[in-house]
Amino acid sequence: xxxxxxxxxxxxxxxxxxxxxxxxxxxxxxxxxxxxxxxxxxxxxxxxxxxxxxxxxxxxxxxxxxxxxxxxxxxxxxxxxxxxxxxxxxxxxxxxxxxxxxxxxxxxxxxxxxxxxxxxxxxxxxxxxxxxxxxxxxxxxxxxxxxxxxxxxxxxxxxxxxxxxxxxxxxxxxxxxxxxxxxxxxxxxx
Amino acid sequence: xxxxxxxxxxxxxxxxxxxxxxxxxxxxxxxxxxxxxxxxxxxxxxxxxxxxxxxxxxxxxxxxxxxxxxxxxxxxxxxxxxxxxxxxxxxxxxxxxxxxxxxxxxxxxxxxxxxxxxxxxxxxxxxxxxxxxxxxxxxxxxxxxxxxxxxxxxxxxxxxxxxxxxxxxxxxxxxxxxxxxxxxxxxxxxxxxxxxxxxxxxxxxxxxxxxxxxxxxxxxxxxxxxxxxxxxxxxxxxxxxxxxxxxxxxxxxxxxx
Ligand SMILES: [Zn+2]
Numbered sequence: 048x049x050x051x052x053x054x055x056x057x058x059x060x061x062x063x064x065x066x067x068x069x070x071x072x073x074x075x076x077x078x079x080x081x082x083x084x085x086x087x088x089x090x091x092x093x094x095x096x097x098x099x100x101x102x103x104x105x106x107x108x109x110x111x112x113x114x115x116x117x118x119x120x121x122x123x124x125x126x127x128x129x130x131x132x133x134x135x136x137x138x139x140x141x142x143x144x145x146x147x148x149x150x151x152x153x154x155x156x157x158x159x160x161x162x163x164x165x166x167x168x169x170x171x172x173x174x175x176x177x178x179x180x181x182x183x184x185x186x187x188x189x190x191x192x193x194x195x196x197x198x199x200x201x202x203x204x205x206x207x208x209x210x211x212x213x214x215x216x217x218x219x220x221x222x223x224x225x226x227x228x229x230x231x232x233x234x235x236x237x
Numbered sequence: 238x239x240x241x242x243x244x245x246x247x248x249x250x251x252x253x254x255x256x257x258x259x260x261x262x263x264x265x266x267x268x269x270x271x272x273x274x275x276x277x278x279x280x281x282x283x284x285x286x287x288x289x290x291x292x293x294x295x296x297x298x299x300x301x302x303x304x305x306x307x308x309x310x311x312x313x314x315x316x317x318x319x320x321x322x323x324x325x326x327x328x329x330x331x332x333x334x335x336x337x338x339x340x341x342x343x344x345x346x347x348x349x350x351x352x353x354x355x356x357x358x359x360x361x362x363x364x365x366x367x368x369x370x371x372x373x374x375x376x377x378x379x380x381x382x383x384x385x386x387x388x389x390x391x392x393x394x395x396x397x398x399x400x401x402x403x404x405x406x407x408x409x410x411x412x413x414x415x416x417x418x419x420x421x422x423x424x425x426x427x428x429x430x431x432x433x434x435x436x437x438x439x440x441x442x443x444x445x446x447x448x449x450x451x452x453x454x455x456x457x458x459x460x461x462x463x464x465x466x467x468x469x470x471x472x473x474x475x476x477x478x479x480x481x482x483x484x485x486x487x488x489x490x491x492x493x494x
Pocket of ligand 1: 265268
């Protein structure tokens, strides 16, 4: 797969624009997944996917042939999402979302309970969790999403964010600490 | 028996802890209880359900993207002025940025390398060590100076002054870029004291640089959570170290940096 990706990149750089379509087909799923986990909604995640593949195309000449294209475009997507989260307007909207519509927030998390009371409780927990996530800084949030939900190692997170491994490790740790603190009152409810 | 820190437990949870940590949790009741609690709370974080995308999703992304892409061949021709159109903008910008980055890396990396070389040659009895070192020390000292000023400003930044906070943030962004460069170089040059301090500093810079709307509370949080005073102290110690190096090479030459 990787070798194949590399030959596609060479073809694109040689002028075969259509060949890029194969890379988009192969990697849009994983890019969408991380974008959704970071942005929390489908519309923004889809925009991030577009932006990541566009930036990827524009920077294709800087793609190192020893790297994996999947990892490379994934990293671009995370940074696009991070840029987006950092924009004050979006961030304000993001935070304002806290109080607006708890229903909307909770559709994103798993509720497997058939029992309506338990489902309600689990939705409540999800809402608290979502709020706690919004209180993290963009770096902490990204580090946590990548570590906890995307199962990326600390060194991968450091590489994606362009920070030292120790800084990445600390960001994950601070996120965990804050989330635990925020979620502590719920302990025993679930 | 030394108990595990919360940090070590988080590492262990994510499978990145050291072997000793896992053995300790098995042997120590106290830590086992705390670890169980941590595991429970992290396990309880509901997984985010990502909406399923059908098989056509990739194709839809491509269809929306395709009209926005300019074939690479045509771009190459553009450099000779045959078909100059909208695409030249980003191409030129990318190239310019690339060149600037390369220059910056060559400059700072080269400077640092010169310092290391000068140090080696010095100890090997080279008679003319001062030809390169002072400039280098200036480059690193300048970074440390700016960093020190930023940390001092951070210590006193308790106003709601947005302009002041924005300045702090833009300075942090700039310093973050150069800091990465110095940290990597220091690491390669096997200078653990410098690399370690720059590493800790980078965490602080990233927090300030990446905060979308930096408030007084955010600054207070960075100060208390990231021990910025300790880092400021480290930077000051490092500054004396670099100044000493500069003075040593300058002695007898009269020039001062
Ligand atoms: Zn113990």
